[in-house]
């Protein structure tokens with residue numbers, strides 16, 4: 001799988017539609033404290049099916065919806081799209097892959113894959129087959145690099161299973 | 165209370181006798197990764213009566229005793245001395261204060277204050293009266309600055325009690 | 329007990345508000361006693377709102393914003409009941425360049441307002457340059473720490489020589 | 491199940507040993523399956539020994555040493571089963587200047603050995619200068635994040651303008 005683009009609308013501090021092209025190699029993300037760098041990276045884990053609000057640093061999952069500022073009203077929904085390309089598939093599925101997660105206040109999350117409604121489980125399976133996913137050890141949140149060291153040995157074995 | 169000097173012997177990576185003069189104002193401590201900066205600061209919390217091995221990053225408290233290197237044998241004991249000056253005391257006690265904590269393999273820790281054997285509780289009380297101590301919010305371990313934010317509200321109230 | 333705690337609360341809250349707006353150059357923050365009418369049982373809540381942002385849960389603040397807010401609270405506690413020593417082990421690690429300067433400005437002011445002695449571990453060249461004196465820790469003999477006194481030039485050489 | 495896990499263990503362990511000695515320029519490290527004869531129930535232990543030091547509990551390693559050891563393990567997992575994307579949010583914060591260079595050298599090599607795409611948040615000027623491209627996140631309108639593409643000079647200006 002090749003991940004090519006990330007699109008956000010109303011997700012945390014990214015209230016206006018934002019698009020990040022993800023190219024091969026090393027892409028640096030810079031900016032002052034509090035400007036939204038970690039929010040941008042969290043959008044990737046979220047669209048891949050993250051189900052814990054705490055790991056999105058919120059009290060409830062609706063905390064990912066733009067809450068408003070002094071000059072802008074809060075929003076009613078947040079939406080993140082991940083555009084990827086699958087390895088040449090045997091089963092004749094589209095190579096182009098577009099996964100969308102959308103959350104509305106009071107209505108919970110919904111996922112779509114290439115235009116069709118799917119369950120969270122389908123999304124988790126899709127990314128697990130591609131050696132990634134919301135809990136991939138390759139997605140290291142801020143301050144969590146040493147978490148691999150602090151984890152219990154059985155939790156670390158699970159990382160190994162993902163690599164098997 | 166004014167804290168003036170810290171002396172270490174056999175404490176973690178400070179196998180040879182080491183003395184740090186603590187002057188007023190801002191003293192910076194620099195050096196490469198793994199050279200012993202955090203070990204030096206932990207000696208302060210330890211001599212003030214820290215009883216949790218985990219908070220000294222070890223499995224057991226004996227992990228603070230120099231364990232040896234490729235070219236040096238491990239030691240049997242660790243000792244840290246804190247030299248301070250008390251505010252002019254009403255009760256006629258010495259102004260000069262020397263607190264020593266020593267741990268020996270297999271024999272546990274012992275405290276001395278101005279040459280006399282004292283209990284851990286006496287040491288804790290001494291430093292609590294001076295608005296400091298092993299659990300003072302003013303001793304911020306590496307990676308723990310945000311712990312104040314992540315703490316539960318009742319834990320934070322305890323910080324307030326220390327300041328009362 | 330109760331009266332002292334309430335008095336301490338008022339004092340710490342007052343300092344915290346002022347220090348927060350100094351560090352963030354705006355915004356507002358305050359402390360609150362919650363969960364019980366008895367201050368000895370209550371919890372201490374922190375309300376922090378960086379400039380221009382909505383008041384949100386503390387956990388939504390960024391890494392750098394949390395570090396600065398925590399510093400404001402710790403220093404507010406000092407100003408209320410000065411501790412003889414303060415140890416800060418790489419608290420500047422999550423801060424960007426502008427906030428490093430503000431943090432150092434605040435440290436400078438704290439040394440003028442209190443007798444607290446500060447030991448500050450840092451890898452940041454700007455923070456190093458703002459210290460009144462520097463000690464280096466080296467491991468020239470592998471696994472054995474030694475303390476040396478350095479001037480600022482020496483510190484740069486020490487780090488470069490790793 | 492079991493055979494695959496054991497094969498993965500061997501592969502990850504092999505990469506981990508090599509990456510550790512590259513990052514630490516010496517020393518040695520390895521992985522071990524502990525607590526059970528059945529790999530599907532066992533725990534994964536990490537043994538890490540920086541050059542010249544005794545093998546000790548992982549928790550005694552310093553902040554910088556732990557970050558490097560964790561990177562070696564994460565990259566070893568990639569090399570065994572390449573992930574399409576890797577996100578590192580300020581993992582270089584605890585590193586000193588010399589280790590920043592080694593970390594960046596390793597990243598560079600990883601991009602040559604795998605197809606993984608890397609998104610790296612950093613405040614460190616050296617790390618920034620080693621990136622293949624840079625994006626800046628700004629909050630010109632308070633509380634509203636915007637993404638802009640920057641060149642290296644732009645990044646320095648962006649940070650200075652905070």
Ligand SMILES: Nc1ncnc2c1ncn2[C@@H]1O[C@H](COP(=O)(O)OP(=O)(O)OP(=O)(O)O)[C@@H](O)[C@H]1O
Pocket residue numbers: 011012013031032033034035036037038039040063064065066067068142378381382384388389390391392393422633
């Ligand atoms: N749902 C939301 N609506 C609006 N703003 C939000 C929302 N969730 C978080 N934020 C804001 O995002 C900001 C934090 O962003 P983020 O953690 O991405 O910063 P950062 O760029 O990673 O900073 P640092 O360099 O300090 O780590 C906070 O100030 C917070 O108020």
Ligand SMILES: Nc1ncnc2c1ncn2[C@@H]1O[C@H](COP(=O)(O)OP(=O)(O)OP(=O)(O)O)[C@@H](O)[C@H]1O
Pocket residue numbers: 175176177195196197198199200201202203204227228229230231232306471540543544546550551552553554555584
């Ligand atoms: N009892 C001990 N005997 C010998 N060495 C020890 C002992 N305890 C810890 N160490 C060593 O001390 C080193 C860590 O030191 P410390 O955590 O102080 O580093 P640091 O200077 O803070 O580094 P960083 O900048 O990465 O945070 C480890 O490499 C560890 O092996």
Ligand SMILES: [Mg+2]
Pocket residue numbers: 037038039142390391392579
């Ligand atoms: Mg961040």
Ligand SMILES: [Mg+2]
Pocket residue numbers: 201202203306417552553554
């Ligand atoms: Mg340290």
